[in-house]
Amino acid sequence: MADSKATNITWHAHSVTRAEREATFKHRGCTIWMTGLSGSGKSTLANALDDALWKRGIRSYVLDGDNVRHGLNKDLGFSPADRTETIRRIGEVAKLFTDAGVINVTAFISPYREDRDRARSIQADGDFLEVYVRASVEACEGRDTKGLYAKARAGQIKEFTGISAPYEEPSAPEVVVDTETQSVEESLAVIVAYLEANGYLS
Numbered sequence: 431m432a433d434s435k436a437t438n439i440t441w442h443a444h445s446v447t448r449a450e451r452e453a454t455f456k457h458r459g460c461t462i463w464m465t466g467l468s469g470s471g472k473s474t475l476a477n478a479l480d481d482a483l484w485k486r487g488i489r490s491y492v493l494d495g496d497n498v499r500h501g502l503n504k505d506l507g508f509s510p511a512d513r514t515e516t517i518r519r520i521g522e523v524a525k526l527f528t529d530a531g532v533i534n535v536t537a538f539i540s541p542y543r544e545d546r547d548r549a550r551s552i553q554a555d556g557d558f559l560e561v562y563v564r565a566s567v568e569a570c571e572g573r574d575t576k577g578l579y580a581k582a583r584a585g586q587i588k589e590f591t592g593i594s595a596p597y598e599e600p601s602a603p604e605v606v607v608d609t610e611t612q613s614v615e616e617s618l619a620v621i622v623a624y625l626e627a628n629g630y631l632s
Contacts, residue, residue, distance in 0.1 A: 451531030457488050458630045459531040461524040461553060462621070465540045465600060466563030467592045468578060469570030471609040471617070472537040475563060478618050479535055488533060488631065493520060495538040508589045514545050521549030528557050533630070541591045543598040556628075560603040561621060567592045569610045 452458055462479070464472045476492045483490040499506070502519060506512040517540050527534035540546050550558040570592065571579040582590035589595045605624050607617035625631045 448529050448531055455489050455531050456632050457531075457533065459528045460533055460556070460630055461528050461549075461558050462533065462535045462561055463524070463540070463546065463549065463558060464535065464537050464561045464563050465546060465603075466609075467565060467567060467570045467597055468539055468590075469574050470563045470565040471614065472539075472563045474614055475607070475609070475617055475621075476535045476537040478614050479621055482618060482622060483533055483631075486631070489531065490533045490535065491527060493524060493527075493534055493536045493538075508595075510542075510589075510595075513541065517542075517545040517549055521545075521552060524549065524558075525553050528553060539591050539597070541595065541597045543601065546600065559605065559624075560600050561605045561607065562600045562603040563607055563609055563617075564599075565609045 448459065462476075464476055466472050473492075473494055473496075476494065480490050480492045498516075498520060502523070503516050506516050517538065520536060520538060524534050524536055540549075546560060550560070574580070578587060578590065579593065581587045582593040587594075591597050605621055607620050609617060612620070622631070
């Protein structure tokens with residue numbers, strides 16, 4: 431990862447503090463980092479969580495992998511170096527959302543454990559919650575509506591996670607959901623229960 435090229439810059443403190451925002455919002459800001467194979471159900475689950483939180487009056491927002499590649503990360507591909515830079519950028523954006531008192535939910539394959547750990551390391555303890563959306567390659571391939579796995583098997587997509595590129599499972603995620611055996615509603619309930627039990631939701 432390259433060093434900063436910017437010089438003569440100073441970090442400016444905000445007049446409105448994070449604590450003040452959270453007191454007004456009546457919930458804690460945090461990053462819920464969903465990771466898993468393509469087709470595991472990350473985006474579906476992230477949007478279901480966002481909807482459930484919003485209906486409870488909670489400030490939330492989804493940072494989705496494909497959506498972010500239309501703008502912030504449109505200059506990045508899927509090489510190992512580009513994947514690392516993708517996650518570095520999103521980690522920084524997620525940190526800003528957390529500081530703003532928002533519960534932000536990311537939905538990125540984020541295949542490398544080191545990259546996810548780096549995204550965690552720039553936030554305070556308890557601000558980064560890793561959710562492993564677990565499903566086997568076979569299950570993901572069977573539900574692949576975009577036909578990406580078939581293209582990867584045919585060699586039409588290079589560096590495809592689970593086929594021609596590795597996926598490193600989380601070593602100690604805060605939450606694990608298994609979308610092969612659990613419905614979206616069941617997986618959602620597991621995540622919400624964790625947030626309630628650990629003081630993220632009032």
